[in-house]
Amino acid sequence: xxxxxxxxxxxxxxxxxxxxxxxxxxxxxxxxxxxxxxxxxxxxxxxxxxxxxxxxxxxxxxxxxxxxxxxxxxxxxxxxxxxxxxxxxxxxxxxxxxxxxxxxxxxxxxxxxxxxxxxxxxxxxxxxxxxxxxxxxxxxxxxxxxxxxxxxxxxxxxxxxxxxxxxxxxxxxxxxxxxxxxxxxxxxxxxxxxxxxxxxxxxxxxxxxxxxxxxxxxxxxxxxxxxxxxxxxxxxxxxxxxxxxxxxxxxxxxxxxxxxxxxxxxxxxxxxxxxxxxxxxxxxxxxxxxxxxxxxxxxxxxxxxxxxxxxxxxxxxxxxxxxx
Amino acid sequence: xxxxxxxxxxxxxxxxxxxxxxxxxxxxxxxxxxxxxxxxxxxxxxxxxxxxxxxxxxxxxxxxxxxxxxxxxxxxxxxxxxxxxxxxxxxxxxxxxxxxxxxxxxxxxxxxxxxxxxxxxxxxxxxxxxxxxxxxxxxxxxxxxxxxxxxxxxxxxxxxxxxxxxxxxxxxxxxxxxxxxxxxxxxxxxxxxxxxxxxxxxxxxxxxxxxxxxxxxxxxxxxxxxxxxxxxxxxxxxxxxxxxxxxxxxxxxxxxxxxxxxxxxxxxxxxxxxxxxxxxxxxxxxxxxxxxxxxxxxxxxxxxxxxxxxxxxxxxxxxxxxxxxxxxxxxxxxxxxxxxxxxxxxxxxxxxxxxxxxxxxxxxxxxxxxxxxxxxxxxxxxxxxxxxxxxxxxxxxxxxxxxxxxxxxxxxxxxxxxxxxxxxxxxxxxxxxxxxxxxxxxxxxxxxxxxxxxxxxxxxxxxxxxxxxxxxxxxxxxxxxxxxxxxxxxxxxxxxxxxxxxxxxxxxxxxxxxxxxxxxxxxxxxxxxxxxxxxxxxxxxxx
Numbered sequence: 001x002x003x004x005x006x007x008x009x010x011x012x013x014x015x016x017x018x019x020x021x022x023x024x025x026x027x028x029x030x031x032x033x034x035x036x037x038x039x040x041x042x043x044x045x046x047x048x049x050x051x052x053x054x055x056x057x058x059x060x061x062x063x064x065x066x067x068x069x070x071x072x073x074x075x076x077x078x079x080x081x082x083x084x085x086x087x088x089x090x091x092x093x094x095x096x097x098x099x100x101x102x103x104x105x106x107x108x109x110x111x112x113x114x115x116x117x118x119x120x121x122x123x124x125x126x127x128x129x130x131x132x133x134x135x136x137x138x139x140x141x142x143x144x145x146x147x148x149x150x151x152x153x154x155x156x157x158x159x160x161x162x163x164x165x166x167x168x169x170x171x172x173x174x175x176x177x178x179x180x181x182x183x184x185x186x187x188x189x190x191x192x193x194x195x196x197x198x199x200x201x202x203x204x205x206x207x208x209x210x211x212x213x214x215x216x217x218x219x220x221x222x223x224x225x226x227x228x229x230x231x232x233x234x235x236x237x238x239x240x241x242x243x244x245x246x247x248x249x250x251x252x253x254x255x256x257x258x259x260x261x262x263x264x265x266x267x268x269x270x271x272x273x274x275x276x277x278x279x280x281x282x283x284x285x286x287x288x289x290x291x292x293x294x295x296x297x298x299x300x301x302x303x304x305x306x307x308x309x310x311x312x313x314x315x316x317x318x319x320x321x322x323x324x
Numbered sequence: 325x326x327x328x329x330x331x332x333x334x335x336x337x338x339x340x341x342x343x344x345x346x347x348x349x350x351x352x353x354x355x356x357x358x359x360x361x362x363x364x365x366x367x368x369x370x371x372x373x374x375x376x377x378x379x380x381x382x383x384x385x386x387x388x389x390x391x392x393x394x395x396x397x398x399x400x401x402x403x404x405x406x407x408x409x410x411x412x413x414x415x416x417x418x419x420x421x422x423x424x425x426x427x428x429x430x431x432x433x434x435x436x437x438x439x440x441x442x443x444x445x446x447x448x449x450x451x452x453x454x455x456x457x458x459x460x461x462x463x464x465x466x467x468x469x470x471x472x473x474x475x476x477x478x479x480x481x482x483x484x485x486x487x488x489x490x491x492x493x494x495x496x497x498x499x500x501x502x503x504x505x506x507x508x509x510x511x512x513x514x515x516x517x518x519x520x521x522x523x524x525x526x527x528x529x530x531x532x533x534x535x536x537x538x539x540x541x542x543x544x545x546x547x548x549x550x551x552x553x554x555x556x557x558x559x560x561x562x563x564x565x566x567x568x569x570x571x572x573x574x575x576x577x578x579x580x581x582x583x584x585x586x587x588x589x590x591x592x593x594x595x596x597x598x599x600x601x602x603x604x605x606x607x608x609x610x611x612x613x614x615x616x617x618x619x620x621x622x623x624x625x626x627x628x629x630x631x632x633x634x635x636x637x638x639x640x641x642x643x644x645x646x647x648x649x650x651x652x653x654x655x656x657x658x659x660x661x662x663x664x665x666x667x668x669x670x671x672x673x674x675x676x677x678x679x680x681x682x683x684x685x686x687x688x689x690x691x692x693x694x695x696x697x698x699x700x701x702x703x704x705x706x707x708x709x710x711x712x713x714x715x716x717x718x719x720x721x722x723x724x725x726x727x728x729x730x731x732x733x734x735x736x737x738x739x740x741x742x743x744x745x746x747x748x749x750x751x752x753x754x755x756x757x758x759x760x761x762x763x764x765x766x767x768x769x770x771x772x773x774x775x776x777x778x779x780x781x782x783x784x785x786x787x788x789x790x791x792x793x794x795x796x797x798x799x800x801x802x803x804x805x806x807x808x809x810x811x812x813x814x815x816x817x818x819x820x821x822x823x824x825x826x827x828x829x830x831x832x833x834x835x836x837x838x839x840x841x842x843x844x845x846x847x848x849x850x851x852x853x854x855x856x857x858x859x860x861x862x863x864x865x866x867x
Binding site: 025029038039041044045048051053067068069070071072073076079080106107124152153154155158161162181182184185186189190192193194196197198199200212215268276285289290 | 368402403406407409410413461500501502503504543544548549560561562572629630679683684685686687689692693695696697701703704705706707769770771810814817820822823
């Protein structure tokens with residue numbers, strides 16, 4: 001009897017102690033970072049690069065291990081993260097904005113921005129509007145002019161529904177007032193292939209991927225607030241072309257934890273993680289891979305999440321009213 | 325409408341994908357303006373770096389590791405390559421890519437080991453290998469099956485890489501011209517072989533295929549995002565093909581092994597008789613038709629982006645069966661079946677990289693992962709890859725070539741060892757397979773749901789087998805369902821924006837060729853079913 005009581009006592013103590021111990025010497029074992037896309041995808045690829053320096057004493061002093069949980073456009077991974085990840089700071093997840101926010105508005109998901117806590121942002125990949133090399137369109141204005149006379153005739157590829165590409169597509173339709181046909185693909189690479197192969201007339205895709213295939217494409221516009229000086233200095237933004245499309249479709253990638261994680265742990269991560277993203281080795285490797293970086297701290301990400309939540313709720317409500 | 329057609333005439337020729345003379349002419353003209361097109365013997369000059377001591381060590385490690393990873397159920401070539409990429413972060417670009425190239429080659433072939441010895445295909449590419457390979461192993465010819473598998477993989481693989489070296493500029497544009505309507509017809513062509521694959525009755529084969537198509541629908545629809553058949557949260561992510569594969573093939577076999585209890589008399593221990601390597605070489609070379617069907621099917625399917633090498637093995641298996649005088653013996657441990665499947669799935673490796681290297685468009689999931697491996701070293705594939713990074717690009721391609729050779733040598737060595745691996749009592753073997761099945765299903769996506777799905781499908785398959793249904797057509801349904809569906813939906817959107825459904829799906833040279841193949845395939849099945857029935861009724865008449 002005594003023995004059993006003692007066992008229970010120890011078990012309870014073990015449950016209670018980590019809460020206290022965690023904050024002080026966190027992290028004292030490897031940390032997992034869940035990526036809700038398959039290995040080799042852009043998110044997975046970048047997550048592996050930005051987390052490679054974490055074992056350095058300057059940053060977390062413990063390695064970050066990538067765990068892939070792909071499925072249903074990210075829903076499977078984020079659902080399981082929001083419902084069953086531990087809140088001791090050893091379970092991190094990568095987020096993709098606007099994907100997860102749009103999904104949480106559009107579908108019944110277990111995650112919203114209210115039960116997740118951002119840590120820091122590492123990358124921002126704006127959407128660009130592309131057409132094939134032989135296309136008669138040479139500017140956004142050409143596309144709009146043609147679409148005005150032929151509503152719904154222009155087919156536009158993109159990576160699935162309610163991802164950055166689709167949001168950009170909806171914004172373009174709204175801002176130009178013309179009707180286009182969106183053709184969802186399974187990921188950005190097949191969507192770009194359809195544009196190059198001539199199966200669709202245009203496409204919305206990632207700046208980084210379109211830039212790599214720029215010899216087979218014409219990049220007509222960029223859905224961001226300013227031009228991309230590093231990669232595409234000559235491509236105008238939609239705003240410059242006269243259409244009100246902002247940066248809401250920019251694909252932000254970063255790290256988050258579940259709500260309920262102790263404040264000390266969040267503070268520690270929020271301080272060390274952006275520094276780790278800015279490590280010269282990380283920056284060099286990201287640049288080599290053509291992945292645009294944008295390091296943002298916890299407060300900035302929080303503000304960005306809130307802004308997207310408000311905007312996307314509005315945009316996607318319109319979509320419902322259209323009867324789609 | 326007329327102005328539309330006039331102004332945008334560029335859309336029609338490409339969508340309809342003429343492969344006639346005009347198109348070829350256009351490609352070669354476009355090709356001649358780019359410098360990489362000359363099919364020179366340039367690759368030979370770049371063998372030097374591959375044969376340095378450190379490079380060879382990396383190639384050996386990549387090949388051997390790849391074989392082991394490939395033989396582990398649940399670890400597909402795509403995943404194995406993705407897991408190796410971080411190791412190349414700190415390597416010299418050329419050597420990093422050699423590691424990836426050798427590992428890719430070896431994992432594709434490695435999947436055959438578990439398919440033959442345990443009837444667990446390591447990846448969808450090895451399903452067809454399991455059909456005859458496992459039957460050979462049960463007869464005690466496991467070593468022979470493995471030897472045939474590695475020798476034919478080598479032949480197919482080398483031919484595939486040669487296509488990559490010499491025909492890339494010519495084929496890259498052609499590969500890209502495949503659109504949703506063509507992929508839809510290719511998937512339908514796949515459906516037509518379901519009935520004849522590994523089943524005694526066409527009807528049962530088709531029914532199993534339908535069940536497979538239904539299983540593929542579970543989860544969120546990939547185009548529209550609609551929920552389908554999600555009865556439990558385990559099904560949220562759909563049924564992963566590798567989890568399904570493990571469940572459908574391995575579990576019924578485990579139950580069968582265990583149902584006899586401890587005193588098994590019906591299940592003989594699998595004995596692996598040692599077998600002379602040269603005899604296997606002779607057997608392979610004695611089937612030139614099977615080897616060429618396997619290689620050609622593998623190369624063509626490998627080239628088509630989105631069709632996936634998953635079906636290359638099965639299509640080649642089915643075609644060889646149709647043309648073989650020994651077609652009755654397929655599925656009972658016929659060496660030809662193993663040769664066809666393995667030449668095809670390795671022949672696909674080289675061509676699957678064609679659109680990636682010259683156009684930077686990954687044609688398969690593994691190619692997409694390799695793209696990541698190239699980018700990490702600042703190497704952007706594209707028309708000028710062979711100008712700017714000739715050393716790295718050729719080192720990579722040469723490593724694929726040398727990798728094939730190393731894969732065969734290591735593979736033949738492993739074939740010799742296999743005798744020891746399988747010399748265990750069935751009850752223990754069954755438990756080991758069960759452990760591997762659970763581990764494999766879990767490791768696919770780090771999810772317990774996949775394990776549950778795998779076990780449920782496996783138990784269901786056990787009962788289906790009692791009624792004469794087999795797993796191969798069912799799995800083919802699971803693979804083809806999403807390809808047919810998503811391409812149909814995409815094609816419908818494009819068609820309704822353009823010329824309408826009939827014009828989009830049923831006109832154009834490529835569509836017509838594919839439709840003709842579908843009709844021929846269906847006609848053949850009818851004819852052979854008719855012939856079998858006639859033959860079956862003949863003895864009655866004479867008697």
